[in-house]
Amino acid sequence: MGLDALVGHAGYAVRRFQLWIFQDFIKTLAAVDIRPTQYSVVTVIGANPGLTQAAVAKRLGIERARLVHLLDSLEQRKLVKRVPSATDRRSHALHLTAQGEEQLRKFKRLAAEHERHVAEKIGKENRERLLQILACFT
Amino acid sequence: MGLDALVGHAGYAVRRFQLWIFQDFIKTLAAVDIRPTQYSVVTVIGANPGLTQAAVAKRLGIERARLVHLLDSLEQRKLVKRVPSATDRRSHALHLTAQGEEQLRKFKRLAAEHERHVAEKIGKENRERLLQILACFT
DNA sequence: TATTGTTATACTCTATAACTATA
DNA sequence: TATAGTTATAGAGTATAACAATA
DSSP, X not given: OOOGGGGGOHHHHHHHHHHHHHHHHHHHTGGGTOOHXXXXXXXXXXXXXXXXXXXXXXXXXXXXXXXXXXXXXXXXXXXXXXXXXXXXXXXXXXXXXXXXXXXXXXXXXXXXXXHHHHHHHHOHHHHHHHXXXXXXXO | OOOGGGGGOHHHHHHHHHHHXXXXXXXXXXXXXXXXXXXXXXXXXXXXXXXXXHHHHHHHTOOHHHHHHHHHHHHHTTSEEEEEOSSOTTOEEEEEOHHHHHHHHHHHHHHHHHHHHHHHHHOHHXXXXXXXXXXXXX
């Protein structure tokens, strides 16, 4: 069975690849129950303590409304905390808890393992090339 | 604001790229009201008339249950028809209508235009490299 | 007036399970 | 018993709009 025009479409290949990569990520981090979006949120807060919700949402391309629920869940799990902002009473400063910092190190180790799966799948050099080509989207 | 570990993750870049590419596809084909998944279904049926629903679903990595609704919509729009199979009364042979064939040519012209947008965004050679790297996922 | 976080709604997509009619 | 198509449901993800508190 032929795919005809789909073979020449970057979007089709990228979509299939993205599905594979997310499935592997979810499986590799299943023991800590962290999904790709959760990982991106915890990582960005860990690297930039004190950010507002609006700033995180904008940087990661997530809707503000969706981030509310993501943070609710992460806060319940004691990984993240919302601290009242000192300068703007509308906004929250986001921080990792001590437990969040500790867990993040574990998440990163597992994410690195996932990344090795990617390298095995498409080749180490191809993975590097891919990151270079798509650097403008990060 | 830094992304920390996210910068080195292929999955993050691929996800952001995929969102961009789908948005451009949807916008470029808005005049004919065709989304990426619909395009992939019509294209595969056009290139392989007579396929069963199960075969299309498996080839494109779509759930059988979801394909039912996709085909309902495409059939209502007179682009696709379900023909009773001659050999297996459980299954349908999928075909494009005459109108479907005609419309598909228009879809392909617009999809090619979208593909040029991709080439402009990441560069012609990078697009080629990307297709080569991800060929194993099609 | 505009922005922050929140709530609510709707629609798409994904993942299942179960049903029917066939094989 | 297994498979093809269908129906139904639940959970993510996306896209909006609107609201209260605050700037």
